[in-house]
Amino acid sequence: MLNWKPYADLIIHNAIIYTADLSLAEICSGNYNFPVIEHGFAAAKDGRTIAVGSGDWRIYAGSDTKIIDAKGLPLLPGLIDCHIHDMEFGLEQMGMDFSRCLSLEEMQKTITQYVKTASPGSWLKGSGWNECLWDSNRPPCCKDLDKFAPKNPLYCQHISHHICVTNSLGLRLAKITKDTPDPEGGSIGHFDNGEPNGLFYDRAAIALLEHVMPETCEEEHIKALETSGAILNRFGITQVMNSMMTCDEMRAYLQARKQNRLSYRANLMFSLDRSLGDVHVQAERIKQMTAVTGFGDDMVKMAGIKIILDGVMSAGTAALREEYEHISGRGSTSYSSHDLKLLAQLAGKYHWQVGIHCCGDRSADMAMDMFEQTCHPQNRHFIIHLTLAHPDQISRLKASDISLALQPAINTELGEQAVIGQKYSNLYMPLQTLFREGIIVGGSSDAPVVTCSPFAGMASAVERRLSDGSIHRPNERISIRQALLMWTRGSAYLCHTENTCGKIAAGALADYIIIDTPLLNTSADEIRHTRVLHTILGGKTVYQI
Missing domain, CATH: 3.10.310.70 (Diaminopimelate Epimerase; Chain A, domain 1)
Structure with a gap:
């Protein structure tokens, strides 16, 4: 019997492969040791990985196969930013x-x-x-x-x-x-x-x-996606979740895809923008949406609904349980608990995933109340930011299977500690505790708020250096393996793409990056300055030095 194997379209060989190939169950149980393949290769055909290993890669090579020698450098899955405003x-x-x-x-x-x-x-x-x-x-x-x-x-x-x-x-x-x-x-x-x-x-x-400024036309939106795509690919990002979209902006993604001007995978969250009306107006907008979570394809897909519940720490508008230390007031919320419950019930009825922007601990309380009362875990609802987390809130996250989209680079770049004050300082982004409790954490940037570089975010998570240079709560540092899993497996889970993205494995989409830094054996500063040498989306090069 013939041992037939299809010739690959692409083979990358002579690589150290960080596969990130762990299940979410393994990660939540504390296993972060994904397989690393020395002298490895990955072969791809028709946009998917067909083989990964350390054996003879030549058996997959045909006359038309593109062959890339990684020269002993790390090969990673394409990275995923699960909360970014790419447009x-x-x-x-x-x-x-x-x-x-x-x-x-x-x-x-x-x-x-x-x-x-x-x-x-x-x-x-x-x-x-x-x-x-x-x-x-x-x-x-x-x-x-x-x-x-x-x-x-x-x-x-x-x-x-x-x-x-x-x-x-x-x-x-x-x-x-x-x-x-x-x-x-x-x-x-x-x-x-x-x-x-x-x-x-x-x-x-x-x-x-x-409302009094000129509207942005569709071509400007598409050009913006091209511009952001070039930058995202340069930092190794091959997939995003955009958490604040209007219908017009969503159409631009479809046109960009049709015109081959979209160089990354986009998961889109429809924004319930409070500026467009009260809870009844927002409820009607949910009812009128014809697509649901998961509608689309591998390039452009509906992810869910985003609710902005409060402001941000740096503006003193995040909703806190107690008064700000250096600013008067406790911040405010955009919706009451009653209104939030109404929106959640509708989202559940129409099978939408919900992501809620919560920077303050009081807004996080409200979000967890809503998820616990009205939402099903299988919808993968999540909280965006969770700047502060009390022990009782972490317990609730775990009990209700609520996931998180976090942005460690904000800790380094934004200078929020001056606003938070000492009484809240020990609650700021307890990453290691979240991992230890088995909570799924996706990595993201919130760009353009801070740099879109995943490596800057990973370095911040590993080091926890603040904007003033000091180290904040070193006991909440995570390892580089954990950080890499945030931008691969964790983010893929929030995007409902964990079966096809965020790992290098047979059957997964052929999204890869080659980098110049051995991430698993280096300093936080070197992680931060990692360069991406090659970015591949679906087996095709979208960026190369």
């Missing part, structure tokens, strides 16, 4: 970048340079300012910006994307006055005399500005 990330590459501004003056200089080439009257967009890194330690206001853009309205997002500042021209165009009421789920900043100061807090308020 917004792409759009922001076209605007002003304030992320490197270490003072208000540097932000003003950036605006001045941008105004030189702008048409008078056009909206100028920028993002990334972070007053926590400035000596002044205060956010900019309209008066700080007016003379630098006298003829152009400004839309300048904070690094958290939960605060936005505009100039006086922007306020006039949006018709914001001292008498404008705060929208439900957001707030407008004011000077001591009651006049608006140009600051808008949380989505419902920021939408007041966005």
Whole structure:
């Protein structure tokens, strides 16, 4: 009998293969020792892996097989970011970048340079300012910006994307006055005399500005996906979950896929944006959605529904059980417990997965109440961020099979510790405890909030270094194996793709990356600066140095 084997389209050989091939049950029971194959090869055909091992790879090679010599470097599964705003990330590459501004003056200089080439009257967009890194330690206001853009309205997002500042021209165009009421789920900043100061807090308020700005057309959306794709592939990302989509934006993914302009797999979450209406409006939007979780294919698929329940720590709008230490108040929530339960019941009725943005411990309490009362574990509901976690909350996560999408790089880059204060410091992102309790944790960036580099996120999880250089709660460090499993198996689970993605195994999709760093035997700093040399999606190269 002939021992027939199909010729592969692609073979990568002479690699150290980090397979990440563990089941979720194994990981939850504390096994993080995925197989590592020395002098290994992976063979792919028709977009899927057909063989992995350390034997003779030549038996899979035909005359048309593309053969890549990894030269003894690590071969990993394509990495998965389970909470990112990839379209917004792409759009922001076209605007002003304030992320490197270490003072208000540097932000003003950036605006001045941008105004030189702008048409008078056009909206100028920028993002990334972070007053926590400035000596002044205060956010900019309209008066700080007016003379630098006298003829152009400004839309300048904070690094958290939960605060936005505009100039006086922007306020006039949006018709914001001292008498404008705060929208439900957001707030407008004011000077001591009651006049608006140009600051808008949380989505419902920021939408007041966005509603008077020109809409982004479909081609701009597609171009943004191309732009973000090039960057994501450079960092080894082959799959994402975008957790804040509108119907128009979803259509852009389908068109980008049709036009071969999408270079990564996209799982899309429909956003229940509080700025678009109250709970009854959101309920109608759920009922009108014709797709459900899982609808789509390997490239573009519906993932579920996202609910933004509170704000963020850095803005003082995350909903806390107790008062902030250095800011008055306890933050706020976008929905009441009653409204949240209504949305959850509808999501369950229509078989939607639900991801809830919760940065504060009080909002996390509400989310867990909702999941426990109305949702089924098989839907894989999850909490996004969970910046703070009490022991009782961790117990509830475990008991209810609630998963998490976490962003360790925020710990390093955002400087939230100054806002959190000492009384909450010991609750901040207890990664090792979460792993020890068997809770599924997906790795993500929340880009453009912080860098999209998974290796920066892994380094932050392994080291736990804060923005001021100090090490925070070293007992909550995780190993690099655990960190790698966050961006592979954990994220794949949240995306419902754990059978085909996030591992190198026969039958899985042929998403691979070759890197220049032996991750399992190196320092956190070297992990952070890892370079991706080759990114492959479905057996085809999408990035190569």
